[in-house]
Amino acid sequence: MIAETVCSAVSAAGLGIAAVTAYRKRFLAAARIAAYALVPIGLVMTGVVEWLADTAFSPVAWAGFGVLGVSWVLFMTTRAVERRRGGTRKERKEARAAAQRDAVAPGAPAPSLGAPSRPAAQPAPRPAKASRGGDDDFSDIEAILKKHGI
Numbered sequence: 202m203i204a205e206t207v208c209s210a211v212s213a214a215g216l217g218i219a220a221v222t223a224y225r226k227r228f229l230a231a232a233r234i235a236a237y238a239l240v241p242i243g244l245v246m247t248g249v250v251e252w253l254a255d256t257a258f259s260p261v262a263w264a265g266f267g268v269l270g271v272s273w274v275l276f277m278t279t280r281a282v283e284r285r286r287g288g289t290r291k292e293r294k295e296a297r298a299a300a301q302r303d304a305v306a307p308g309a310p311a312p313s314l315g316a317p318s319r320p321a322a323q324p325a326p327r328p329a330k331a332s333r334g335g336d337d338d339f340s341d342i343e344a345i346l347k348k349h350g351i
Contacts, residue, residue: 204250208241215239 215238223231244250256262287293 204254205245208245208250212238212240212242215241 216235219231219235219238222234241250283289287296
């Protein structure tokens with residue numbers, strides 16, 4: 202009963218402020234204030250305020266909110282642990298399988314029991330640069346230093 206009275210008073214005050222704002226020729230702001238002012242009375246008329254008042258004084262409702270809180274904490278904890286481990290069970294299983302496949306060095310041929318059917322691909326040798334007596338390693342560094350005036 203008191204909640205309905207308070208909501209009605211708040212709505213009446215809000216509509217009064219909206220009327221004063223409209224008198225000052227600020228119609229858009231007045232319409233917005235009137236919209237906010239009508240919300241409490243609308244909640245009273247739909248019964249939401251009565252339901253909230255009944256819920257606020259119900260121990261069963263508060264126990265339900267506690268259960269929802271525990272559920273939320275468990276959900277967030279499991280999500281955090283899942284992120285630290287690297288995803289879902291399926292993703293971890295695929296990662297383990299990929300790690301076992303990649304256990305052999307990338308350039309090494311796949312192990313087999315029989316003779317290889319074709320020769321393993323050898324990396325092509327890089328052509329040697331024509332350098333000044335083996336200081337091609339330092340030519341890049343010299344070029345950078347000269348570029349910066351050092």
